[in-house]
Amino acid sequence: MTNYRLKDSTPTSRKFRAVVKPLPSLFRLPPLSSSSLSLYFRVSPSPRLLFSRRSYSRHAFLGDHHLSCSMPNKPLRVAVLLSGGVDSSVALRLLHAAGHSCTAFYLKIWFQEGFENFWNQCPWEDDLKYAKHVCEQVDVPLEVVHLTDEYWERVVSYIIEEYRCGRTPNPDVLCNTRIKFGAFMDAISGMEYDYIASGHYAKVVHPPADQTDSSSVLELSQDMVKDQTYFLSHLSQTQLKRLLFPLGCVKKEEVRKLATEFDLPNKDRKDSQGICFLGKIKFSDFVGRHIGEMEGIILEAETGVFLGNHRGFWFYTIGQRQGLRLPGGPWYVVEKDTKNNVVFVSRNYYSMDKRRRVFRVGSLRWLSGKPSGNVNQLRCKVRHGPGFYSCSFEMEGDVAVVHLDEDDQGLAAGQFAAFYEGTTCIGSGVILESWDDQCFPVCAKALELAALEDKTKLGKPVKIKTMPVTTSAEAELLVFFIIVRPFSKSLYRRINKNVVELLWLQLIWLIDWWACIKVNIYADAETLQLLGKEHALVLSNHRSDIDWLIGWVMAQRAGCLGSSLAIMKKEAKYLPIIGWSMWFSDYIFLERSWDKDEKTLTAGFKRFEDFPMTFWLALFVEGTRFTQEKLEAAQEYASIRSLPSPRNVLIPRTKGFVSAVSHIRSFVPAVYDCTLTVRNNQPKPTLLRMFSGQSSELRRHKMSDLPETDDGIAQWCQDLFITKDAQLETYFTKDVFSDLDVHQINRPIKPLIVVIVWVCLLMYGGFKLLQWLSMVASWEIICLFVVILVIATITMQVLIQSSESHRSTPAKRPLQEQLISA
Secondary structure (H helix, E strand, O other): OEEEEEEOOOOOOEOOOOEEOOOOOOOOOOOOOOOOEEEEEOEOOOHHHHOOOOOOOOOOOOOHHHHOOOOOOOOOEEEEEOOOOHHHHHHHHHHHHOOOEEEEEEEEOOOOOOOOOOOOOOOHHHHHHHHHHHHHHOOOOEEEEEOHHHHHHHHHHHHHHHHHOOOOOOHHHHHHHHHHHHHHHHHOOOOOOOEEEOOOOOEEEOOOOOOOOOOOEEEOOOOOOOOOHHHHOOOOHHHHOOEEOHHHHOOHHHHHHHHHHOOOOOOOOOOOOOOOOOOOOOHHHHHHHHOOOOOEEEEEOOOOOEEEEEOOHHHOOOOOOOOOOOOOOOOEEEEEEOOOOEEEEEOOOOOOOOOOOEEEEEEEEEEOEOOOOOOOOEEEEOOOOOOOEEEEEEEEOOEEEEEEOOOOOOOOOOOEEEEEEOOEEEEEEEEOOOOOOOOOOOOHHHHHHHOOOOHHHHOOOOOOOOOOOOOOOOOOOHHHHHHHOOOOHHHHHHHHHHHHHHHHHHHHHHHHHHOOOOEEEEOOHHHHHHOOOOOEEEEEOOOOOOHHHHHHHHHHHHOOOOOEEEEEEHHHHHOOOHHHHHHHOOOEEEOOOHHHHHHHHHHHHHHHHHOOOOOEEEEOOOOOOOOHHHHHHHHHHHHHHOOOOOOOOOOOOHHHHHHHHHHHOOOOOEEEEEEEEEOOOOOOOEOOEOOOOEEEEEEEEEHHHOOOOHHHHHHHHHHHHHHHHHHHHHHHHHOOOOOOOEEEOOOOOHHHHHHHHHHHHHHHHHHHHHHHHHHOOOHHHHHHHHHHHHHHHHHHHHHHHOOOHHHOOOOOOOOHHHOOOO
């Protein structure tokens, strides 16, 4: 018999028993251990503690739209699932403001003690502490429900089995279906609650009271980015009829504002991410503990060459790159032979011209019966996020064969596909492993070797040779650096500003006068007025190879080109001329190892406190340039971590931003939110292919408006990039970039003058060189001169190629073993 233990701090208590029927088994999960469930809980006999009946008054900051999904017309008795996070806390306060009698329930599904301290890093105590404080503000009773055993039986065991079979499951859908609105709903079915509510971003439209035979409908929320109907798409109609989602009518940014207005204790708390039962434990450790390890071989898919060994196919997913430990890459997992424990890899995963738009879906569940309309005009989500595909499907027995209108390289067997008619979610199913008739082509030799029983006959893995790459830099400005800086750092910085500006203006000339690029800035009047008059932290997306150069253009117009700074990877300072000038200009260079970079950042920010001129500090929090490969890696990561799936940006890495805000907010008054893009009809920009029509939106945020806590700052950054993503999606689909006023940046004459002077000096120097060669002409001198020209040409080529996105850091696949990474 399964016990649900609900505790209350009231010393006077009584017990009663409610018998409910178990849910039918889903997705090959083991059945419940008995035919009934028992609910034990201790509450005070006083009805005031079971339902909060405290009188309420409408807050002045609440509008009708805030309560439109809370059914404010009549008082209800509502069981509210409270996690300790911001969303569920605001949902509780909206229901309370709507006049309902509420009881909060905290579901404790973290693993308990007795597991050899394997699970004791899960911070459920913090969640419960916040939940208690939220309830105390409005005198709402809080009950704690222990569902660890049920969560293991119905969700975790399923996850383990799916990975053992080589699939990638989605625990969030299962948690909603079988725990939050399954086991818990059954447990309180005899307690006379009208509805169960939670902080999900979704909308349920219930039929009128006199139409009890009609179905409830699951609709998209007001916030398309945070919308969570994907995670709710596998509910039954019986479950849906009892649900209430107060946040379905408000957007995420409004929820954060409401949390502040309500003065919630968790108003600055970071949103939860990842699989809740793991906490800080690495997923690879979890899988290794419960599935184990079994050595297998890695074969190249195209040739069958034996490349190395692995720990077990269940540690790898299709498209995975990290963790293979193979030189000469990047290598990607393209297929798995689960029977023979073989992983096939290739370096051509993203260059293969193969379909990724046809897949099969099983375990279908429709919220209101099978689709009544045209199944050729549906929409589909294959992961959480704002993105939809137009789709059609035909049934083959109990399986639907789905055809997307676009390719998707992130389809994963075991994930869910949710279907929509307009804004209505009509149901979902599990993506099956044979999702496409044209999988990655594995050669016959590789298949033959995979089936080989005695793998020792393969001998030793082939050694993959790689070409070592070394770089060196000559510091031509070292003398100036040594002579002036020790005596006056302020004087050195002022001189250096003018010196590097003369150098960097040549690149500004390329933008303005050679390529004739037109840069449009969308900004409000206050932001334009303050440009160049205040220190600022510039936060930008990183879509193209020359975003940094467009940033220099904007800094030059604001009068702070020579004092523009940035946080960059260490390799950049070795670039000839440009990289050296950055090093002498107090740029911060990172090694991409947080243990080392944290100290580097702290020291760098400390140097800026006494900076004598207005400076801009640029930070690309995505950590790398945007490419399709990296986008697909980010989408896979978002799918596993239950984050909004990005379409036009990468997921920000917030540690550096949090460190920057924490250290410089006392002397840097503003954060400039900069969104860069190019016109839809323009080619991808590089230094070798200049373009026209660069657009940039600039929004100013007061540093004082940012949250005080590290978690709050990180969440602010994440929300900002979700907004960027939605803005860029609107631009690419509707050609509407911004609602701010547009300002064209005119070409200044200064870069042209600087280039003309440099050209004159070079021509004069060349003329003198020719005169000298004519007097001392010899084969040795001529050969030396040719060698110098060749070196200069190669150096320039290296400089230009280093700015191209395909030379940037390869994408790191968000693997299972990276699931709970920092």
